[in-house]
Structures are given as C-alpha cells and as structure tokens.
Amino acid sequence: MTRMEDSMDILLLCGYFESKYQEEISRKTKTWVENAANTFQKRLIAGFKEQGVNLKVVSAPLIGPWPTAYDDIVFRGFEAGESAENVQYVRFNNIWGYRNISRTAALKKRVRDFVRKSEAKEKAIIVYCPHTPFLEAAVYGKRLDQSIHIHMVVPDLPQYMNLSKKAHPIYDFFKSIDIQKMDRLIAQVNSFMLLTKYMADKLHVGKRPYIVVEGITDVKSIPCAEKKERGKSVAYAGKLVEAFGVKRLIEAFEMIDDQEATLHICGGGELKPYVEETCKIDNRIRYYGVVPAEKANEILQNADVLVNPRQNDDEYTKYSFPSKNIEYLMTGNAVVAYMLDGMPDEYRGLLQVPGNNSVAALAEAIRAALTDENSEQRKRQVQISRTHLYYTAVAEQICGLLNGLSH
Template sequence: MTDEPHPHVLLLGFTVADDLFQHIVARDVVLPTQTHTFAWALVESVRAAGCPVRLLSAAPASTFPRNRQIRFRSGRFEQAGVQGELLGFVNLLGLKHVTRFLAAVRAGSRALRQHGDDVLLIHGVHTPFLWFGALAAWRGSARVVPILTDPPGVVLPDDGPIVRALRRLDHSLVRMALRRCSGVVVLTAALAEDFAPSLPRLVMEGICNPPAAQASASGPAGSFDADGPWVASRGPAAGFRDVVYAGGLTRAYGVDRLVEAFRGMDDPDLRLFLFGRGELEEWLRTQAKADPRIAPPELLDRGGLVRRLARASVLVNPRPVDQSFVRYSFPSKLIEYLSTGIPVVTTRLPGIPADYDPYLCFAESDTAKGLRDALLRVLAMSPAERGALGSAGAVFVRQTRGPAAQGERIRSFLVELMTATHRHGCVSTGEGELPQHPLGRR
C-alpha cells in the first residue's frame, strides 16, 4: 500500500560494480561470487519494496598475498540506478581492519548526517563495519541491522597461530558489536540463537534473483517459453545425461564424495561437470583423465553458469552434514539450482527450511553411496517427471524467495523495528525489549 512507511536504507558491505568485481575475480585466490550475487539481490529486493537505498562498499578482496593488490582507492560508482561510494583501505593483515573501520566512520558518518537514512543495513560479519554500526547506534544516527550470512571468526585449515588468535579476538568483538544493534537478518535461526540471542530476528535464507535472460517458471513440464524453464532441447547433448555441480571445489563441500558417487555409476551415457575453483582442481583433472565421463573443472561467469545449469539432467549439492558450521549455513546454490527448473539432489542440511522438502530429492546419507542412490532415483524418472519436479521447484523459489517477496519481508521487519524504537523514544540497544518478528519463525 502506498501509505505504508518505506525506510531509507544505507547498505554497508561489499556491493560493488560488476567491472570492479571482475577485476577482483581475475586476481584473487578466493571467488566471492555468492557475496556479489547476494549483495545485488538484496539491493533489488529492498528497492522492490519501495525503499530507497544507497551503497557504502569495500572491494571484497582477500587479504594480501591471496590478493596481490595492496591499496584499494576510494571513489564513487553507479549501477542499475543505485549510487554507491567505495571505501579505500590497505589490504594487509591488521591494517585492513583498521583502515576499513576508519573509512567507514568517515564516509558513513557523513552519509548518515547528509541523507538522514532511517536504517543502516550491514552485510556480513565484518568487524570494522559492525563496530561502525555500534558507533552509529550509540550516536542515535540510525537503526542498525546486520545481515549475518556466516558465523564470526571461522578458523580456516591453513591459518597460523597468529591468525587463529586474531580470529578468536574477532569473534568476541563481533558479539560485543551485535549487542548494540536493533535487530538482525540471518540465513538460519542458529546464527541468531548463538550470536545475537537477545535481538529481534528475520530468518531469510536467500533471494532468488536469476539473470534477467533466464525466463520465469510456471509452464507445463517439457516446455520452455516465457512461462516455463524446462525443455528437452535445452538439456544435455543427445544421448547423454549430465550431472552438474557448481561451487567451491573442496572436500569441505563434499566434492570428493560426489566424484566417488559418480564413478560408482556404470552408465556410459552419464557425464559429470564441476564448475568452480578450489583445492581439488588438480585432483579433479586427474579424475577426468581416469574417467572420460568426467569433464575437467571449469570456471564460468554467472550468466554462463546459469545457462549451463539449465542444460543438466540433475544438479547436486553434496555438502556433508556432520561439520560444525553447517547448522549456520544455507547453501545459496540451492535457490540458484531450483530457479533453473532442473531437479536437485542434496544432502539433508539442518539449515534447509521444511517448505523446500517437496521440491528437493534428499540423499538419505551424505556418503558417496547416499549421493549415488539419490542421483539414480532422479535419473530413473521419466523426462516428464523430471520436468514437472523441476518446474514446481522453480515456481516455488521465484514466488516465495524472489525480490518482491523477500523485499516486502525486509521492509516489514525494518518498519517494525522503527515503530518499536519510536515507541521507546530512542534507538534500541537490543536488550530484549523488542518482540521476535513473526515472519522470522519457521
């Protein structure tokens, strides 16, 4: 309704123009594709709900030497009609956090003062940005709402003792900053329960925002036009059935188990494609030489990847379920997979909401055998059955997780926080006085 409030939003995070993102991807060890995709889907969602949004962003670059660029300069940019300001920083361990914090304080304080934004949205658990948010909340500049996509202070296998100590410190600083915020948006309920238990929360596991060229899904199985995503002519090459995975090529994501599962299937007409980057690239090339049905790993841009996913027979998410971080995560690839209208096999991760169940084919276990059995069940379906399952999944994510639906949920949550704040006469410090947002419960 036109008389409903539409908060003005300043989004602090890593939402950069596509040309800068491509520059980073070409030089970085880490591939921040999901961060970039989610960031712009978030912008589109907020705008779809009628909320004006401006951007305050840092380049999503890994710390030197993983990214060889040391100095990132400040500047301004515009994309899709949205104005943004880039924060300059020094990309060295320790200095990166300090310089990003100082840049956020300088540019963020000026932006909030000049434009009078109602809400400071903070994308991610980045300590410099969260502590600027805590400062803004203390000043009463805006309602501060972080979007928690990961747990703080995650230790990586190759971290040395100094980095591990810094991550533990980072973990504590994040918790302290979150207590000063007005509410949180989280990918899974566990993130809020463990790291921001006293704050109002909105659980929003992702946003379905496929490239514009990808058609919407509502047509009958076995067709593809403006109303349907699936058709045999877009499938794999005649006589072949393609199993496709896209994401990090790592053991942590179960890629080795997927390869083992595939090699246990004898059908010569099957092919396995793996798209992404990671520690297993060389091993996968060895596997491709040993089994000609396995294609060497390949890295595609998002548009090319989505087109390739849409030609698969089945898409796979093999992530193991017994790792400590999985209760905090929702694999964003599931939304991307479902949006293509292709059947999806996945392990039963605890962060997958129950309303996804009818549209996914779950592996009974996360072992190679469990994955293989689930793949064989889908491959045994007729083309019409696979098409009907895929089309239903595409309709589901586009209607319930698209920018319009998710943007309205965000707007409603922010308005509720603002209303509660006005009722109390000051910016909330998140000490439990606000109710849990009903749309955040599943």
Template sequence: MKVIYIGTIVPNDYINNYPSTSVAANNFQSGLLKGIAKDKKIKLKIYSVPARRGWPGKSSVFFSRNENLPFYYGLNVSILSFINIKFYKEISIRFHTFCSLLKELCLKSHEKCCIISYNGDGRLTASIRFLRHFLNFKYICMVVDPPEYKGTTSRKGMLWKKIYQYNKNAYMKSVYAADALVVLNKSFITINKIKSKYIVIDGGISLDEIETIKHEKPRVYYDKKNFNIVFTGTLHEHSGVLRLIDMFEQSNIQGALLHIYGSGVDQVKVKQRADRNTKIIYHGPVDFNTAISAQYEADLLICPNPITHPINQVAFPSKLIEYLGSNTPILVTKLPSIGLEYNDAVVFYDDTLDDFKVKVKMIMNMSNNALNVLTENAMHLAHDSKEWDAQSKKLLKLIKDTI
C-alpha cells in the first residue's frame, strides 16, 4: 500500500532555513506522518513546498532547489523546487507537484495508492484533481486551515478579492473531490454539508515530552517579581494577537508582563506595539525548542483566538494542545470547536476585556495546589487522548478504510 503525502512540512532540524514555517502546522504534520511511518505495511513518500516568504528585512526573491531532508528513521522529506517570484512561484509549484505525483503514481501502478494533501491549496491539489481523471487512487484532504468565510481577506482592492475568491473556490473543489477528510472541527462538515467520510483530529502532542514533564518536580507559580503571560504562535488576525495586546494594555494588571513569540503578517505591528510598551516583550520568530521552553517557564499561557472571526468558527486552535503538555495554566477563548473534555483542563474567557481581566487576576490569585490540579488535568487529557500515536492511528484507520 502506497501513501503519497504533499504538504508544507520541514524536518525540525531544518526549520530555521524556512523562517515562515508555522511551528504548529509543522508539528501537526510531523506527528501524524511519524505515526503512519511506523506501519510497515505502508510505503510512505513525502513531498513538501514549505512556506518561505521573506519577512521584513529579508530578501523575498530566491530559488529553492529540490532537496531531500532526513525526517524519521530513514524516511526523507522531498522539498520541491520553486522560484519565489510572485506568479512564477505559482507556476513552478504546480509544475513540480504534477511531475512528482505523476512519477509516484506511475511507479508500481498496480499497488493501491492514497494521496494525502495538507489543506486544499490549489497549488498542491490541482494536480491531484486532474490526475484522478486518468489514474486510479484515493484522495484524503486534511482541512487544517479552512478558507475564511463571508469573503473576508486582509488584502484590499478588487484584484485581491478576486484572487482570494479564486483560491477559496479551488480549496473547496479539493474538499468536495476528496474521498475522505481530516478536519479539526466537525462544524466544518456541517456548515458545508459534506457527505464524505471524515475524522476529527484537533492536534496532538509527543508522548515522550509529556512523560518528561510528568517526572519533573511540581512547579511553583507566581513566585517571581512579575507574572509572565506568554503567547506563542502565528501572528495573524485569526490568532487574535493584536486584540490580546489591546486587552492587556487596557486591563493594566499590576505585575503582569506579556511575552509574544512568533511570526506572521502582523509581525511588524506587534513589534511596534511592543516598542512602545515596556510591559510587552516581543521575542520574534523562534525555533520549536525555544517556544516550548518559553511555555514551560511561563506563569500563564494564552490562546486569544477571537470567537467571532470566521475561521475560528470552523477551525481548532491547535496551539492549545501543544500548551496542554507544558505544566502551565492556560487561558483560552471558548471557541465552538473546543469540546467539553477541556473544561477541567483550562480556564475559559468570553473574549471581552472585563472577563479577560477577571480571569487573569483569578489565576494570579489561585493557590499552588489549585494550579497544580488544573495543570495535572491538562496533562492527563494530553496523555489519554491527544498524543500523536493515538491521533495517527485514527488517520491510519481512515486510510485503510478509504483504500
């Protein structure tokens, strides 16, 4: 049985070479693919077109060469080459994706085969839809970053709106063309009236990391001069980082500092806000280990995803699962996708300034015993149902049922 994966994954040892790569997205792909690779009956081939845009101060024009990067026990990730110049990039990605998939499908074509794509990005999935007219294989689409609804886009102007609508339509064509789906949130299936089989995987965490943390001594909370609130993740409208800064400044909580780690389209604005306020520290883009260390050392972790943002109606904040293993209290907005199993593991707030201020102060004043109970509940939740081996088994079953 052959499984061909096309996504945006970069092996962790090389992630600094691709500064625009989302750590959460990379961990999501890595965790599931390692689980698939453990099944000896599956021949797994991984292709990737990593995000490698030039952020402010870095050149955005370059040629990315095809290379094979070691990933997991002899398995490589094949980085597809492309030219990072606007429309040339689109053309080169589509061309190399098509050639790579065609080559894999023609090799031992008698084998049962399944292609899995990370999201329905038309650059990666147009070739899949085209090849299905001529070749026999099954297709599973991971809907991790669904297109935003109600026509929202951060770009202004008629041209950008048309491009956005085109990309959204291409994404949804891939979703409807798939034999099966992996979604973060069941509401995506309901809203779009999708009839294909699907599974829900809202993220995962490494069991090894959890076990390491569990054997550490109990943490002592708020025994330092400052109460450190930490956000790690993508700096984008749907992650709510600018709204978090607004609430933090307006709440004016004595002794609290806000630490922000990450990169994204709001990176410049975040840096500007931090430069004007000594209580806000922007640490910039960091590697996975640094982000994890920051989570362990924090007094409070926060997922401030705006409840009313369209994408948060159908997506799940996968960063939340990463937070579960940190042994640190978590404050999170109550999104529709967050199930009842999280009620005893995190503290929710309703995305208003008043409730934000109340909940932060409540956590600051909680006893060490109460905080330890909260973080232990989070650790148990991560251990029992969110570790990657358990999540990847769900995907393996879907692959076998689909083929």
C-alpha cells in the first residue's frame, strides 16, 4: 500500500453530502439528485482515509439552483445537524446565475484557512470534477502558496454535464463563458485522474501526469453465494433524459411480448411525465420516482437484467465512462449496454451489447440477457478484471501519483 508522507496535508474540495442528509436533499430537489456523483465522492473519501492521509474535506454540496431545481434560496447547512464525518459544508446563496460566485467566495475562505493553518512541508488540493468554484478556490490556494499541488478528478467534461433537451439558450450562453474560464483554470492543475484516455486531449493535459481509472467501487466480491431464482425483471436507475436513451429503453421493452417481464425505473428528469404516462398504459412498467441511493441499489440488486440505453452516437461518448456500468456489473446481474468510444475493449465480453442502434436490437439484447446462461462465468470475469476500481486501489493510485510528484 502506498501511504502519503506524514508531511503532506490534503484538502479535498467537493460536492459530497453524507447519507444522513439524503432524505432532505431528495425532498427539496425538483429535478434529480446527483446520487452517482455523491457515491463516487463517498468512496474517494473512504479510500483516502484508508491511506492514512492528513485529509480535510470541504464541500459545497452538488444541489440544484433555486428556483428551478432546489427549494432553498440559501444553503445554510442541513436540518439533520452537524456532520458525523468531519466534513465542512460551506454556506452559499443558491440563486441561479449568482450561486457560483457565492460558492467560490465561501470555498476560498476555507482554502485560505487550510493554507494558513497547515504546517506541512507538502500540501495538495484535490478537486472533484471540473466545477468552476472548486477550481477557482484551488487556484486561489496556489496563489497563496506556490508549492501547493492541484490534482483534479475528472468524472465528466463540463461541456457534456447537462445533456437535457430543456437547456435554455441563456444557460448555454453562460455555460460557454464558464467553460472558457474553466480552461484557463485547468491550465493551473498539476495532475489528473481521468475516466477515459481521450479526456487528456480535450483537457489539454499535455505532459502533465495523469492516471486513467474508469470508475470506483466499494464491492470487492460480487454476490453469488445465495443464488436467487431467475426471473424476468429489467431495471434502469439514473437520469430520465432523452440523450441517455430512456425513451428507447421503454420502447424496446414494449416490444417484449411477455406478461411476466417487468421494467423498474427510478430517477428524475425531463422524461418523467412520459415515464409516468407509459406506466398507465403498460402495467408491467413500474416507476419509483427519485429515490435514495440505497433504494436504487436495492432495485438494481433485485432485478435480473440491468440496462444502460445510452448509445455511442455523439462525440461526448469518447469522453464518458458511465459510472452506471460499473454499478451494474458489480451487482452480478446481466448488463445490457452499448460500447461507448471511451470504454476499454475488455468490457465487450462483460456486457450484452445490442447489434446496432435500433430499438429492435435493444429489445433483442434484453431478451438475450433474460435467458443468459453464462452468469456465473461473467461474475468471475468482472470480479477479476475490476479489482483496480476498488476504492482503496483508486485512492492508492492517486496517492502514489502525489507521492511521486512531491519528491
């Protein structure tokens, strides 16, 4: 195990929230909760703690803006009280268009405290995701102390973070300005963790060091001891946006003429009314709404086939590795998914890949997965090949990178 030198202090700037606050966030959210991003951060933090680092976590939670996506005009903390994990949550004005300015100012204060109070010879700031307030605060810290190393974890590229059809032209205009600003900030980053190798070109990483890790999991062994009776349950958990193929999934399922088959969907987004209306027409389809991560995991674990209907039909797929695929595979259930350009070829043997982009091909892939006879062999393949994604292994890789650069 690679452990950090005792002389290095690490500040993690992120949008994590603890599970004790999940109910409140779900209740106040009007669109979808960033459960996948939160799970990623939770595992990252746990991994760093296993490495024995001097870690401080500061969070501006990844909630939506007021008034369109979240109830609170000002985020003042959570109703459930103080952090049980020693996470410092910053307060900020949550009004759309102003909130990033407020988030940045609040984060800068915590960064200034970190720089002034740390007596370590080596200091690092780790930024979770290309979010302007996180990057601005980190670069500010580097101005205060030129020796600070900035490491950025990049689960998605900023220009592809909102694929909703409902994005307003004003949003697109300000987003383009934000991305230009972000490019200047990213130039100050010293090292990276990327989810696909193609991200390096898009981020102009150049000769700066980086590692490629396509996801993070806390499942070391796939459940297979108590084999459940095989059924015909299909499930999807995630954002209900057309770009992710949710409408195609429902259309494909409706082509499966089997009254015993069921489709279970959870999540929120622009297609929620469509999903709700479809449930009224086809009683085999069950929609659970926006649910806590634990409930979503329960739905996935209890299913027989999990589907990620996102197709390889746009440029962004080169820079994307859906965390959903990792979560799906680690349940041990059959997984239907398309091979995206950003996914290593080795995943082809772990997935049931549709023959083409037609709805009929997706339906056929689901039918094939429902009768999969190689589930135990697939579980063994997944377990062997995904050990580098275990949360302690991911943290160890990042710490190894920081260790190497500090000497």
